[in-house]
Amino acid sequence: MTAAPTVSVVIPCHNDGRFLRDALDSLQAQTFRDFETIVVDDGSTDPDSLQALRELEHECTQVIRSAQHGVVQARNTAIAAARGRYILPLDADDRIGSRYLELAVPVLEHDPRIGIVYCKAEFFGEKSGPWELPPYRFPEILIGNVIFNCALFRREDWQRVGGFNPNMHEGWEDFDFWVSLIELGRDVRQLPDTLFYYRIKPASRNAAMLEDSSRFARAYARIYRNHPALYHQHIDVVFAEMVRLWGVIADRNRQLQEAEVKIESLSTTGKLQDAAPTMEPPAPAAAKQQAHHHSTPAGPGTELPPLLARLWRALRHPTD
Numbered sequence: 001m002t003a004a005p006t007v008s009v010v011i012p013c014h015n016d017g018r019f020l021r022d023a024l025d026s027l028q029a030q031t032f033r034d035f036e037t038i039v040v041d042d043g044s045t046d047p048d049s050l051q052a053l054r055e056l057e058h059e060c061t062q063v064i065r066s067a068q069h070g071v072v073q074a075r076n077t078a079i080a081a082a083r084g085r086y087i088l089p090l091d092a093d094d095r096i097g098s099r100y101l102e103l104a105v106p107v108l109e110h111d112p113r114i115g116i117v118y119c120k121a122e123f124f125g126e127k128s129g130p131w132e133l134p135p136y137r138f139p140e141i142l143i144g145n146v147i148f149n150c151a152l153f154r155r156e157d158w159q160r161v162g163g164f165n166p167n168m169h170e171g172w173e174d175f176d177f178w179v180s181l182i183e184l185g186r187d188v189r190q191l192p193d194t195l196f197y198y199r200i201k202p203a204s205r206n207a208a209m210l211e212d213s214s215r216f217a218r219a220y221a222r223i224y225r226n227h228p229a230l231y232h233q234h235i236d237v238v239f240a241e242m243v244r245l246w247g248v249i250a251d252r253n254r255q256l257q258e259a260e261v262k263i264e265s266l267s268t269t270g271k272l273q274d275a276a277p278t279m280e281p282p283a284p285a286a287a288k289q290q291a292h293h294h295s296t297p298a299g300p301g302t303e304l305p306p307l308l309a310r311l312w313r314a315l316r317h318p319t320d
Contacts, residue, residue, distance in 0.1 A: 115186025
């Protein structure tokens with residue numbers, strides 16, 4: 001048997017065969033060569049995917065066949081078969097820059113305190129441009145994830161925390177996993193280079209979650225219940241963010257009320273077509289994981305917003 005590689009790149013694939021070659025080409029372009037690639041076929045059924053996977057087997061890429069169990073089990077299956085000290089998850093429809101492994105591996109090699117290494121990112125596909133994520137800070141990450149799934153970590157840490165938690169089957173398994181590693185006491189390092197390219201498609205699992213506030217709230221509640229001691233220790237930060245968001249919503253409500261009054265006034269004087277409301281436009285929603293910052297707690301004279309109400313019920317009355 002050949003010597004174990006330094007890095008194992010794990011790629012779950014469910015009906016993303018038309019994109020898989022792009023992901024693999026980005027791996028072939030890596031300047032760091034000591035890695036293996038493991039693809040898990042998560043029950044693909046479309047002809048493009050089946051053909052792409054057959055071609056990979058003929059090229060001697062390790063392909064693990066499985067019934068469809070979802071991305072959580074697919075990643076865990078791949079990592080269980082991995083031989084590398086370090087793991088890099090890569091979705092079948094995404095790409096990485098040619099120097100990602102070259103720059104990320106030495107960070108883990110030289111500092112045993114660091115457990116997660118990621119980089120800056122860009123969108124491509126249906127949308128292009130930089131993925132503007134806030135910098136990593138602890139304990140602020142407990143409020144909202146800022147680390148995408150394509151980040152390098154230690155396989156031994158995956159073993160220590162029991163892998164990606166299967167109860168995160170609706171999404172945010174990466175968020176929950178990063179919290180698990182941070183709970184071990186691991187530090188996080190972000191490279192200053194843009195080395196991850198995230199494909200935007202018309203439909204995705206994360207987008208579907210953000211459109212379903214009940215599912216969204218259940219995922220938050222699961223993360224809380226998976227790490228109760230950590231959240232309890234830093235509960236003041238969580239509630240401070242809730243209060244801040246309540247203030248943002250209250251301010252938006254005030255602006256809407258002022259705009260309604262002005263529109264009513266202009267309509268009664270016949271000047272409506274010559275004027276526009278002066279309400280400030282809302283701040284742009286942050287991309288993907290950051291979209292879940294738009295909930296707010298109840299305050300005096302304010303009805304609890306629907307999303308936060310569902311989150312509160314999920315925390316008090318878990319269903320799983």
